[in-house]
Amino acid sequence: MALTLYNTLSRKKEPFKPFDPANVRMYVCGPTVYDFAHIGNARPVIVFDLVYRLLRHRYGPDHVTYVRNITDVDDKINARAAEDYPDLPLNEAIRCVTEKTEQQFHRDVAALGCLPPTVEPRATQHIAEMTTMIETLVERGCAYVAEDHILFHVAAMPDYGKLSGRPLDEMIAGARVEVAPFKRDAMDFVLWKPSMPGEPSWPSPAGIETPGRPGWHIECSAMSWKHLGETFDIHGGGIDLVFPHHENEIAQSRCAHGTKVMANHWLHNGFLQVEGEKMAKSLGNFVTIHELLTGWQGYAWPGEALRFNMLRTHYRQPLDWTHVGLDESHKTLWEWYGDLEGKEGGGGVPGPVLDTVYDDLNTPKAIAALHKLHSSGKWAGLRAALNLLGFSGQRANIRRHAGAKNKARGGSRAEVGSDAGHVDRLIAARNEARNAKNFAEADRIRAELEAVGIVLKDSAEGTTWEVAR
Numbered sequence: 001m002a003l004t005l006y007n008t009l010s011r012k013k014e015p016f017k018p019f020d021p022a023n024v025r026m027y028v029c030g031p032t033v034y035d036f037a038h039i040g041n042a043r044p045v046i047v048f049d050l051v052y053r054l055l056r057h058r059y060g061p062d063h064v065t066y067v068r069n070i071t072d073v074d075d076k077i078n079a080r081a082a083e084d085y086p087d088l089p090l091n092e093a094i095r096c097v098t099e100k101t102e103q104q105f106h107r108d109v110a111a112l113g114c115l116p117p118t119v120e121p122r123a124t125q126h127i128a129e130m131t132t133m134i135e136t137l138v139e140r141g142c143a144y145v146a147e148d149h150i151l152f153h154v155a156a157m158p159d160y161g162k163l164s165g166r167p168l169d170e171m172i173a174g175a176r177v178e179v180a181p182f183k184r185d186a187m188d189f190v191l192w193k194p195s196m197p198g199e200p201s202w203p204s205p206a207g208i209e210t211p212g213r214p215g216w217h218i219e220c221s222a223m224s225w226k227h228l229g230e231t232f233d234i235h236g237g238g239i240d241l242v243f244p245h246h247e248n249e250i251a252q253s254r255c256a257h258g259t260k261v262m263a264n265h266w267l268h269n270g271f272l273q274v275e276g277e278k279m280a281k282s283l284g285n286f287v288t289i290h291e292l293l294t295g296w297q298g299y300a301w302p303g304e305a306l307r308f309n310m311l312r313t314h315y316r317q318p319l320d321w322t323h324v325g326l327d328e329s330h331k332t333l334w335e336w337y338g339d340l341e342g343k344e345g346g347g348g349v350p351g352p353v354l355d356t357v358y359d360d361l362n363t364p365k366a367i368a369a370l371h372k373l374h375s376s377g378k379w380a381g382l383r384a385a386l387n388l389l390g391f392s393g394q395r396a397n398i399r400r401h402a403g404a405k406n407k408a409r410g411g412s413r414a415e416v417g418s419d420a421g422h423v424d425r426l427i428a429a430r431n432e433a434r435n436a437k438n439f440a441e442a443d444r445i446r447a448e449l450e451a452v453g454i455v456l457k458d459s460a461e462g463t464t465w466e467v468a469r
């Protein structure tokens, strides 16, 4: 049975051939740790956990190295730290934010049935590798120093843009990015930038005196180099990372190491939306993994139901996350796990299931095969297939509870729901905004209420509200 994977680099499905079957190597871009992970962030974690499990199944658990980094240096982290801990020195506040967020992330993804990666490197522990790579790039003429910044010069790499299919000359011609005056080309990107006093900083490479900090892209090039080598087998992430993040990782790594590829196979998951709309805080449909596990639309959902709901859609397709779909996913598992109680296990994963998941992770088709195993009473096969996909098969693990509270920022449903005066005041403010034709403000207030579970209904008689179910 061949394992085939779609490769963003070649835009087709290709047989997977590792450099070394005794040491299969995969890198996936991990979270920037400043806030709760949302259900969209869960998608790459689950998808690449499945890839990891398939590789372990095929090559043996000791022959696969999976690296997923933690980005713990980033301007968004600095901003959040200053906001949440205004009384602490910035570096201490940053430590509070990153440690708390990282622990929460680990709890969340463990509940989704994801194995810990082999290595989980932190950016701040790889500054030495980053500065080494940056100095090599400067020495080779692929990067230059300008006003205490170090920039990668894209024109130094003739096939820059191959992954995203954007030829360099077109990009330069059509560039609409704001151009810093010290950039040679609009597309040149930051490898290193100066820090203000008080901001996280390290001694700068390439003879710059002002201390500074790395750009985002170089972090992944450095960490994958350290833990997987100059070239490796699979690089993954969400589709939004293709450009510029992965394109820039490729440019840095290939130019620093003088290699033809960074990774042979580039895998990208499609985007997730919620109830038919792009997920956004301003739309009030933003939902974190933690909320789903502790209370979303009235229920605390078991992590396995979230995982199953994710895998019902092919990983490259857009996914619409809905309450109805989640409920169906939970019911299916509940039925299967109940029927599996007391049945004999043992035996391998049935061929049709393995065939479909080895065919570019066709999980919807694999799940159809699981339904067949269930309806024909092939209990051992059903259990083995569930285990391969990361499911326990135990009813005790998938009890659904009434969600006590919905911990949106700013309060729980119960608190806000009981403070009707507060809701009425916001509705009055929204009406004022609407009368003044300030629809952006009116929408913002609607979203603020939705975020805490209050739904507004407009009619000819005026606006009423109810607690969302």
Ligand code: AMP
Binding pocket: 029, 030, 031, 032, 039, 040, 041, 042, 043, 044, 237, 238, 239, 240, 241, 269, 270, 271, 272, 273, 279
């Ligand atoms: P970010 O926190 O935005 O850096 O994202 C972390 C990971 O989650 C990246 O691999 C993103 O591509 C992925 N991601 C973010 N939003 C979504 C979404 N709505 N659907 C699927 N993947 C997403």
Ligand code: ZN
Binding pocket: 028, 029, 030, 220, 245, 249
């Ligand atoms: Zn990355």
